[in-house]
Amino acid sequence: MASSSTLYIVSILFLQLVLVFGNVTRSSTLTTTNNNNNPWLSQSGEFAFGFQQLKTTTNLFMLAIWYNKIPEKTIVWSAKDINNNNLVQASTGSQIQLTSGGLTLTTSQGESIWTAQPNEAVSYGNMLDSGNFVLVNKNSTIVWESFMFPTDTLLPNQSLELNGTLTSRLSETNYTSGRFQLYFNDDDNNHVMLSPLAWPTQLRYKFYYRIDVPNSSASSSLVFDESGEIYVETNNNGTRVKPEGTQWKNLVLDPKLYYYRVTLDYHGVFTQYSHPRDTKAKQGWTIVRYVPDNICIAIFNEMGSGTCGYNSYCSMENQRPTCKCPYGYSLIDSSNEFGGCQLNFTFACGTDNGEGLNVKLEDLYEFTVLKDVDWPLSDYEKMQPYGQQDCQQSCLHDCMCAVAIFNNKTCWKKRLPLSNGRAQSGGQLVLVKTRVSPLSSLGLGPSCSSDLNKDDGVKPILRGRIDVLVENDHEALEDIGRLEKWIKIAIWCIQEHPEMRPTMRMVMQMLEGVVQVPNPPSPFSFSSIA
Structure with missing residues (x-):
């Protein structure tokens, strides 16, 4: 039987062989223009390091790592600003370069916008088949690795240390830091917590889920091991504490047949996914398990909007939270279901x-x-x-x-x-x-033909100043009714109190004749121009 020292030497040699094969040499560069055809690939080609164009705009990119052999090209890491945890956004023409000092991302004007600079000189970089991009010194020792700076995802063989966090992205297509975070609580047990954030800041609201560590133990890391199991490793003789919930089941997983990842999704659910490795199998990520069971009711804070945005409500459908607007409301951003709803009408005293x-x-x-x-x-x-x-x-x-x-x-x-x-x-x-409907539809806004018989605040303008407004345009004066309507709409739009101004939807209905235009009150004193 081989001695432990022999096994150690063999493992070190194997690691060095893996690191050298397919490494990224110093002075290597990638730009946003040539990246699609030539990212830095892992040995098997399963992972790629390079630029991905943001889905929300055509001229901005993020520096990322993604699954390269599946159709979705799922992103598992992206470069973040260490000061505020925001996504680093690179404009067209930006470049990432590997030097002895590490990685440097610069704009087309040469401005540095992100760096990965270890304390030791770098000999080369390597995109590993684990999904970890590493920088290596002359002794084949890893001096920087993307696994130590996770974004919203962990991969097998990756651990989250006590000072680490996972922060969700903002929406399904927006990779800016979002509204939820996984972290270790700063207490005696270092419980793993999930909390909403006071977006766009990093202030945490009350947690909505935690992995309870026994009083006799304290967390040392959150581990995603090579078999696909996820657990908190403690300092009590290696005691492992798994997430608990009706939707987090004990399963036998098969990493040889499936890719696995665990992600803090943009809606706040901590989810483990699987994807078949066989390209002939049905493609797509499948939910394996998740916590909490029902995030719609798990979040209950006096501050913040909850799982969904303001003026909407959350329900669980097909193991995912969905957000709906009540009748009379619509999404503020039609591309972001979780962004909240707004009134479709004026609502005021x-x-x-x-x-x-x-x-x-x-x-x-x-x-x-x-x-x-x-x-x-x-x-x-x-x-x-x-x-x-x-x-x-x-x-x-x-x-x-x-x-x-x-x-x-x-x-x-x-x-x-x-x-x-x-x-x-x-x-x-x-x-x-x-x-x-607006007040005008209730007969409180008479027809334009009878407006001039009313002694109201707008009559002096319509009678005495209208010819000045159109500079004696006889064609305009012949259509006096429409001209009066336009003037009244304009006066509604400049009301001193914002709550009295019509919405753009109502303005369009007034212009199109769908609703009548009521006589507006005088927005200011017109005595000086009467």
Whole structure:
């Protein structure tokens, strides 16, 4: 039987052979223009190091490592600014160069925007088949490695040390640092935590999941071993603590048939994936297991929007969280489901809410009913015992109320922005208040032909100054009705109080004649020009 010293020598020689084969020599460069045809590949070609064009723009790139033999070219690492954890974005013409000092990324103007500079001189670099890009000194010792600076993903044979973090990307296509982070808590046990971030800062809100380490132990690292197992290794005789949850099952994995990775996804779920190595098999990443079981209800913080953005609600579908907007709301960014929702209508107190006008609020607003949805931390008033109709009427006559929840003779009124929205069974009825139409559609804005018979704030402009506005353009004066409408729309748009200004959608409806244009109040004093 071979001695331990012999095995050690053989392993060192094998490592040196692997590092030398296919290494990247000093003075080697990659640019954003030639990268696609010539990235730095691992020995088997399974991983590549180079530039990837950002999907959100055509002239910016990121320095990355990706799976090179699968159709998705899944990115597992990208260069980040060590000061703020933000993605390093390289413009067209940027270059990465390997020198004795390490790696340097420069723009086309020669400005350095990222470096990897170890304390020892570098002899060469190597993209390993493990997915780890390393810099090696003259003694074949690794002096820098990408595995020590993970972004959102861990690979087999990679460990996360106590000072390390995983930070999700912002969205499915946006690799900027996002809203969730995995880290070791600074306590006696060094629990592994998952927390939302106060994006775009790195401030952590209360954790929504943790791997509990026994009181007698403390974490030393989060390990993703070569067999595909993930666990916290402790300082108590190598005790291993695995994640727990109904969706994190004990499985027998086969690294010979599948690639594995574990990623803190952009929606905050810590997920292990598998992908067949055989190119003839059905391609694509498959969910193996994940924590927490239901992130929609796991996050419950007074600060922040929750899993989804503000004014939306979260539900689990096909093992993934999805975000929906309630009726009367739409996505702020149509390309980012988790970015929150905005109102499709003006929602304010005062004149725009019919105050002081002869109008019924029932004609201004309607309620859409949802079931088993809640925004539990957006309450500002609770009333009981109360009936459903009383609850709806209370919200209708309260200009601050956007949603009312009714359940078991209790009414909760909620104001904007709505946070921590989730699908949650409990029998509650959700009364979503939406605007039916602007005041003009209720007859409060007479037709243009009768406007001049009204003694209101806009009449002096329409009567005495209109010819000056069009410089006696007879063609314009012949279509006086349309001209008056345009002027009134313009006056609405320059109202001193922003809440009184119409939305662009409403302006377009006014211009197209879909809705009538009500007489605007004077935005300023017109006595000087009357």
